[in-house]
Amino acid sequence: MEKGKSHVSLKDLAREIGVSISTVSRALNNHPDISLAMTLKIQKLAAERNYTPNPLAMGLLKQATRMIGVIVPDLVTHFYSSIISGIEQVAEEKGYYILIASSSESLQKEISSVENLLKTRVEGLIVCLSQETQSYAHFDRLIRNNIPLVFFDRVCRTGEVPSVVVDNMDAARKITRHFYKNGFRRIAYIAGPDHLNISQERTRGYLSGLESCGLDFDPELLVKCNMSSEGATEATSHLLQLPKRPDAIFGINDTVAFAAMKEIKRHGLRIPEEVALVGFTDEFHSTVVDPALTSITHPTFEIGKEAARLFFNRIENPDAKPVQVVLNTKLVVRKSSVK
Amino acid sequence: MEKGKSHVSLKDLAREIGVSISTVSRALNNHPDISLAMTLKIQKLAAERNYTPNPLAMGLLKQATRMIGVIVPDLVTHFYSSIISGIEQVAEEKGYYILIASSSESLQKEISSVENLLKTRVEGLIVCLSQETQSYAHFDRLIRNNIPLVFFDRVCRTGEVPSVVVDNMDAARKITRHFYKNGFRRIAYIAGPDHLNISQERTRGYLSGLESCGLDFDPELLVKCNMSSEGATEATSHLLQLPKRPDAIFGINDTVAFAAMKEIKRHGLRIPEEVALVGFTDEFHSTVVDPALTSITHPTFEIGKEAARLFFNRIENPDAKPVQVVLNTKLVVRKSSVK
DNA sequence: TTCATCAGCGCAAACCTTTGCGGTAACCTT
DNA sequence: AAGGTTACCGCAAAGGTTTGCGCTGATGAA
Structure with missing residues (x-):
């Protein structure tokens, strides 16, 4: 390979064999117009020289x-x-x-x-x-x-x-009903900004879940945050300081769930005995934390x-x-x- | 913008103004050969049409x-x-x-x-x-x-x-000495494959750390694994089943450390009372697990x-x-x- | 008036590839 | 032997950009 030139072009091959560029191109594409002997010869050289078409040129040509x-x-x-x-x-x-x-x-x-x-x-x-x-x-x-x-x-x-x-509404419903079945009654939800579809849909699922369990919706228990660690920490802290604090919380995503977990521990509350927690997160993280986190796992x-x-x-x-x-x-x- | 053609070229601009492509190119590059009036006119149109140079063409030309x-x-x-x-x-x-x-x-x-x-x-x-x-x-x-x-x-x-x-040797030394200072004497190390520089260097740091503490090196306490969760689980399990099991373990990276933590817990051993653990990992994960993981944090x-x-x-x-x-x-x- | 100068612009090559079309032999047919 | 095929190959354009060089018209000087 020549120094300072790491890529071989059709022109290089053409010059070396002594044919035109188009012949080389056609040979490499097995075009019937080119004789078998010539095709073989060209393909052999191309392989030796490690020729690969220049994607920039192809991009220009094919607009792709x-x-x-x-x-x-x-x-x-x-x-x-x-x-x-x-x-x-x-x-x-x-x-x-x-x-x-x-x-x-x-x-x-x-x-x-x-x-x-x-x-x-x-x-x-x-x-x-x-x-x-x-x-x-x-x-x-x-x-x-x-x-x-x-x-x-x-x-x-x-x-x-x-x-x-993902079916966010269904997921949030499942969480809410799961809390209910396990004896939790003051179920809080840390949501994200209203304009995000995931936040809206999960809120709907939360409300629908409450209703299907015969629980009244307490607006105090639905807090919004910006889905950062800091925002979630603050939201959790707020929830835990309510006169009637929740006995279950679910967080809208990984970040929120983990921040909530830390904050609950910091308040000296036991999970799940005093406050239960469920998150939207993935397999790996959920199992590594303590206590292992019940969660909606995204595929x-x-x-x-x-x-x-x-x-x-x-x-x-x-x-x-x-x-x-x-x-x-x-x-x-x-x-x-x-x- | 025309349908089906989302990018404007120099040629398009040239045709619209009625000059040559080179003039347009030079005008956009503020070449002194082009009159001020023309330059301004071209630049204005280019801005209106949202012209951006085609990187494919530039790539071909500049080889960059x-x-x-x-x-x-x-x-x-x-x-x-x-x-x-x-x-x-x-x-x-x-x-x-x-x-x-x-x-x-x-x-x-x-x-x-x-x-x-x-x-x-x-x-x-x-x-x-x-x-x-x-x-x-x-x-x-x-x-x-x-x-x-x-x-x-x-x-x-x-x-x-x-x-x-990173200074792997120094890091591994620090971990070893940290264990020693906190009263641990049977310090194990779960390493990776020998040919990896990080594994070698950390092994050297481990050995050097032992020596500087006046501890003898026990080959049983240095195990290698392939740095997967499964490999680390197995390695940890092996260590914990030794006749004289280690009272401290450090894992070569995140994956190993977390797998080790799970495995120690699975064996019913308390961290750090019965087995201490230190990992090479990052800030976030270290704080979210329980007990919070002492670790070498990579920048x-x-x-x-x-x-x-x-x-x-x-x-x-x-x-x-x-x-x-x-x-x-x-x-x-x-x-x-x-x- | 005539030649040199210069501002201002276009041509064409280069980067690399594909492909329609045109061209040139050699061959076959009648 | 003359015209027609056919096999094989090259030219050139297209895609978009930059840039050395050449070209034109006008202006300056002599």
Whole structure:
């Protein structure tokens, strides 16, 4: 291999054999116009020289970069990294790469990520909305130009954009009823911002669960937080200091659940004897904490794979109607919610 | 915006204004050859039409894709996702994107990831070796062609390739001495595969720590595992069933430490009264488990940022001598190791 | 008036690939 | 032997950008 030039081009091969570039190209693509002898000779040299087509040139020509942009609120939360892992697996099978950008839960960063990813000519985007996102104009351009777009978990525009979510309402209902069955009556819920679909849906499930158990809804027991550790800690502390404090809490996601657990312990209360706790989180974390956390486990890896599948459906069939895939969650009962 | 064509090219602008493509290009680059009036007119139109240079074309021309390949053993471990986050931050500042591939701790996948990333014409690679990797021939091509390459954490060829690591020997020494100071005498170490630098270095630190405390090294107390949950569980179980079982264990990384914790509990032993435990892990996980885990915390985010900085040094100064950056760890003492 | 100068712009090559079309032999047919 | 096939290959354009060089018209000087 020549120094300073790590990639061989068709031109290099053509020059070395003494034919034109087009002949080399056709030979490598087994075009019938090229004689067998010539084809073999060219393919042999190409293999020796380790030729691989330049994806930039192909991208220019075919207008297809084989890259997907992925925007997540953050990279370090297991929920997201696991989903990304799922996306990556399907993408790899299809020969696609993913470009990851994190919005850090900021609308501004989400907007600029969309722009930047489009600048790099990704073929489309797979997105989980940031916590701040309430306006969706930055996705208009994609929709208008029919650029593939898929939302997961935190979604919007479900009429126009395919999405994959879990059955949040059902999950929250299951939690509430589980608490009831285990003898808890003052069931609190630490929710997220109102504009997020996951928060709304889980709130509905919570209320529906209460009703189905014949429990009255006490507005004091529904608190909202910004889904950060700090916000959740504060929310938990608030709940625990109520005149009639709750005997059960469920948190809207991992971060909230763990912060709540720490805060309950800090208040010197025992879990689950004095305050039961259930979270929305994943298998691994739930088992490592003490007491082991009862939780709704998301099929995170599957969410990622499904999002990628929807994406490729869109690529292969641009005019198909947007569908929403709803995955089921599982309530895994552990120590934190059973006296 | 026209339907089906989401990106405006120089040609489009040129046609609309009625000048040549080169004039448009120069105007946008403020070339002095173009009159002020024309420059302004072109720039205005470009802004209206939302023109952005096509990175594929630029990539072809400049042979620079502004993309970095990153290969990690997995995506979901907090250690790696946090490092990736650090890399991403620095990359974003420089206007670079990162392409992530995970080796799943497999040499085969690592090799194919290197190949595939090179095919996509990334400008270089930032890599943490897979657990299986003992031969390094797949990096030869990069070194030979002077393609930027940086290793972190699990490294090799440190003479030829810049790298960022933590002071593993010092960290393991600190742990050993910490155990000793707190009254533990049978100190066990669950190591990883021999060929990994991190495993070797920590073993040396362990031995050195024992010696400096005047403790004899008991080979029974040094067990190796493959750093999976299963391997660590088995190793721990083995240690706990020794005739003279250890009263303190330290695990080589997150996975091992948590598996060990679960296994100790499963054996009905109390932490730290009967068996003390220390891990190599991160802040978040250490505090969420019970008892809170004493651990060496890696400056993960900083490792990522430093790796990216080394990478850009390499880009800007290709012939500089490869350096190794050694970051310090911190021993954070929590309940799991203090009687 | 005439030649040199210069501002301002276009041509074309380069990066790499694919592909419709045109071209050139050698062969076959009648 | 002349015209028609056919096998095999090259030209050139397309995709988008930058840039050295050449070209034009006008202005300045002599």
